C-alpha cells in the first residue's frame with residue numbers, strides 16, 4: 001500500500017518542472033528522503049544551488065500536485081541544496097564552480113558586479129571566494145576596506161600555501177595584498193603569467209561552492225592565460241547599455257568562445273538612473289542595449305543593475321552594496337537576482353548526475 005502511495009507521490013511530483021533545466025524534479029533527482037506515515041507525507045527537494053530563483057515556485061507547485069492526489073492530509077517539504085560541481089574533475093580542485101567576470105572595456109563595473117555577485121551568493125548560504133585577478137589595478141581590497149590586510153602563509157605537505165583573507169564570510173585574494181599600493185607594477189609578460197598561475201594554484205582556498213574571478217579589462221594575454229589555465233571555468237560578461245561598450249563585450253565573448261570557456265550570460269550595469277528624490281528612472285546610457293545584444297547572441301540575460309549612488313558610495317566605504325542596509329532595495333534585488341540567474345545557468349549548463357540518494361519513479 002505504502003509502496004504504491006510512494007509511487008503516486010513521485011508521479012505527482014513528476015509533473016513539477018524545473019523551468020530552467022526543462023525537466024521534472026523527479027527525473028532531475030531532486031526528490032529525496034520520502035516518508036509516508038498514514039496520510040502524512042514528507043520529503044526533501046534538493047536543489048542544485050540555494051540561490052535558485054524558482055525555489056518558492058517549485059515548492060508551491062509540489063504542494064499543489066500532492067494536494068491534487070486527494071489523500072495526503074499533511075505535506076512537509078524541506079527545500080535543501082547541494083551545489084553541483086562544474087569545474088574540471090581532473091583538476092581535483094576543491095572549488096565546485098569558477099566564474100570569471102569580464103568585459104572588453106574598462107570602467108563598466110566588473111569589480112562592482114564581481115564583488116556583489118560573490119556576496120549575494122554567500123548570502124544564500126554557499127561558500128564563496130573572490131579572486132581579484134587585476135594585477136595592475138587591484139580594487140577588491142579597497143572595495144572591502146581590507147587593503148591593509150596581509151594574507152598569511154602556511155606549509156602544507158612541504159609546499160608553501162597562501163591563506164586568503166576572510167571578509168564577511170567570503171575568502172578574498174588579491175595582488176593588492178602583496179604589493180605596496182602606490183608603487184606601480186611593471187610586469188614583464190612571463191612574470192605576469194607566473195604571478196597569475198601562482199595566484200591561482202598556491203592559494204589555499206579550501207572547499208568552495210563558487211569562486212568569482214574579477215578580471216582586468218580587455219581581451220589580452222592575461223585574460224587568455226587565465227581562461228586557458230583554469231579548466232572548467234565559465235564567464236559572465238558585464239556591459240553598459242551603450243553600443244560602444246557592447247562592441248567591446250563582443251570581443252570578450254569571442255575570446256571566451258575561442259578558448260571554449262562557456263559564457264553564462266550578460267549583466268547590464270549602469271542600466272538606468274533611479275532619481276533618489278522622485279524615484280523616476282532615466283536611461284542615461286540608453287536602455288536594454290545589453291539585453292537585446294544578449295538575445296541576439298543567444299546568451300542568457302542575467303540582470304540589469306541600475307546606476308545608484310549607494311553602489312558607488314559602498315564601493316568606496318568597504319561594504320558591498322548588496323550587504324549594506326541603506327542600499328536602494330531595487331538595487332539589492334537586482335544584484336541578488338543576477339546572482340540567482342548566474343547560479344541557475346551554472347546548474348543548467350553542467351547538470352550531470354542525480355545526487356546520491358535521489359528517488360526514481362517506477363513505471364509499474
Ligand SMILES: Nc1ncnc2c1ncn2[C@@H]1O[C@H](COP(=O)(O)OP(=O)(O)OP(=O)(O)O)[C@@H](O)[C@H]1O
Nearest residue numbers: 106107108109110111112217306307308311312315
Ligand atoms: N551600478 C552602479 N551605480 C553607480 N556606480 C557604479 C555602478 N557600477 C559601478 N559603479 C562605479 O563605477 C566605478 C567603476 O566601477 P568598477 O571599478 O567596478 O569598474 P571596472 O569595470 O572593474 O573598472 P576597471 O576596468 O578599471 O577594472 C566605481 O567607482 C564604481 O563604484
Ligand SMILES: [Mg+2]
Nearest residue numbers: 110111134139
Ligand atoms: Mg575592476
